[in-house]
Amino acid sequence: MLRSAIAAFAAPVSVASASGAPDLSFHEAPDGGFTFDTGVLRGKLRAGGKSSGLTDVVHVPSGARISQTYGLVGHYRVLAANRRFLPDVWAMPSEATLAGGGSVQARWPAAADRPFEMRVTYRWSAADTLEVETGVTAGAPLAGFESFLASYFAEEFNRALVWVREDEGTFAAADEGGGPWQMFPRDQAAVRLIQDGRWTFPPNPVDWRIRTNLKLPIGIRRGSVSRMSAVIMARDGDCFAVSTPVQNDGHRSLYLSLFGRDLSRDETASARACLVIGTLQDDEIVHRYHSFDMASMSYPSTLTR
Numbered sequence: 001m002l003r004s005a006i007a008a009f010a011a012p013v014s015v016a017s018a019s020g021a022p023d024l025s026f027h028e029a030p031d032g033g034f035t036f037d038t039g040v041l042r043g044k045l046r047a048g049g050k051s052s053g054l055t056d057v058v059h060v061p062s063g064a065r066i067s068q069t070y071g072l073v074g075h076y077r078v079l080a081a082n083r084r085f086l087p088d089v090w091a092m093p094s095e096a097t098l099a100g101g102g103s104v105q106a107r108w109p110a111a112a113d114r115p116f117e118m119r120v121t122y123r124w125s126a127a128d129t130l131e132v133e134t135g136v137t138a139g140a141p142l143a144g145f146e147s148f149l150a151s152y153f154a155e156e157f158n159r160a161l162v163w164v165r166e167d168e169g170t171f172a173a174a175d176e177g178g179g180p181w182q183m184f185p186r187d188q189a190a191v192r193l194i195q196d197g198r199w200t201f202p203p204n205p206v207d208w209r210i211r212t213n214l215k216l217p218i219g220i221r222r223g224s225v226s227r228m229s230a231v232i233m234a235r236d237g238d239c240f241a242v243s244t245p246v247q248n249d250g251h252r253s254l255y256l257s258l259f260g261r262d263l264s265r266d267e268t269a270s271a272r273a274c275l276v277i278g279t280l281q282d283d284e285i286v287h288r289y290h291s292f293d294m295a296s297m298s299y300p301s302t303l304t305r
Contacts, residue, residue: 024124025102034096034104038127041277043067045104045122051075051090053151054130059277064226065154066277068252073132073232073275075108075120076150076255081143082197085114115140116263118147125295128278129288135270138263144193145263146240149256149273151232157221160247160254162214163286169215171282174247179209183243186214186260190240193260208243217242218289219254229280232256233289238271 026034032049036042043057043066053074057067066072075089089108096106103123110117119135134147161171162184174182185191191210199206217239221230232242232254240260245251258271274292276285 022127023102024127026098026104026122026124027102028098034098036124038124040127041066041130046096046106049096051092051094051106051108054275057277059226059228062226062228064156064223064228066157066228066230068152068154070150070152070253072151072153072230073122073130073273074150075118075134075147077146077148078114078116078118079144079146079148079198081193084198084201085116089118110137110139116142116145128276129292130275131292132273132275133270134258134273135268136259136263137268138265140265142263144196144198145259145261145269146193146198147258147271149232149258151221151230151254151275153221153230153252153254154223155250155252156223156225157228157230157252158224158248159220159222160244161220161222162211162242162244163216163218163289164212165215166212169286171220172212174211174244176246176248178211178246180249181206181208181243181245182211183208183241183257184211184214186217186240190257190260194241194257214242216286216289217256218285219244219256220285221252221254227279228277229285230254231276231280231285231288232273233276233292234258234271234273235293239273 022039026036029035033044033046035044042060044055047055053071055071077088078085092108094108096104099105103121106120108118117137121133123131125131160174164172218233219242234256239256239258241257243255
């Protein structure tokens with residue numbers, strides 16, 4: 001019922017199909033990936049069979065381009081205490097299939113140098129809302145396990161904001177005063193994870209500047225031309241940091257640090273995140289977050305082994 005409430009809340013911005021309802025299904029593509037056209041958002045998932053998240057994403061009503069080459073809500077790095085698993089997820093072997101309700105399930109099997117299996121379900125819960133559920137099963141003890149979820153937006157998305165714990169909560173800009181690479185942690189325990197050495201390994205090590213603690217795990221990229229808001233958020237407790245380069249940096253990116261917990265051998269854990277795109281104001285984004293957070297806990301996991 002709560003999940004249906006999200007779709008109803010999004011209904012004013014949805015474009016109906018010929019049947020009178022938006023198409024919330026992914027469809028197989030000849031290149032081994034998947035396509036989607038919800039009437040609000042159109043694009044590809046895992047184009048060419050690659051682990052690239054959503055690419056070629058267009059906001060249908062306005063024609064605004066949303067994504068860039070590296071895609072949206074793509075699993076990028078996997079890390080643990082003072083450790084980075086290589087190659088990055090983009091290059092790890094994986095497979096994906098259509099699943100119930102038009103969702104897609106992807107799987108990255110364990111390997112000798114990657115003692116974990118990762119599974120991801122992508123599902124549209126509304127024409128402007130994609131849910132991403134990430135599951136992991138540890139093949140060995142993993143301290144401070146992290147799945148780093150990355151989104152890279154089109155050039156016009158040159159404003160980045162994160163919901164931080166100031167007064168009753170406010171969206172803080174990732175401006176020049178925060179340094180070239182900025183991370184907003186959940187708490188001091190999250191800072192210890194961030195600074196345990198996991199980000200020192202090549203290629204592309206990152207020296208994160210620690211910013212204000214999160215109020216809620218919500219990050220926004222806003223377009224300077226289309227005025228679109230692209231929102232990345234995670235269920236509270238599933239995400240220990242939101243990060244971004246300084247907002248005018250060419251990456252135009254947002255990242256979620258998922259899990260941040262110790263896993264014992266054969267233990268399974270899951271984390272839920274969400275992408276929402278539209279002409280959304282700050283108060284509406286926070287409202288969406290609370291709807292998503294409750295809904296995410298009200299229906300069973302669809303991840304399969």
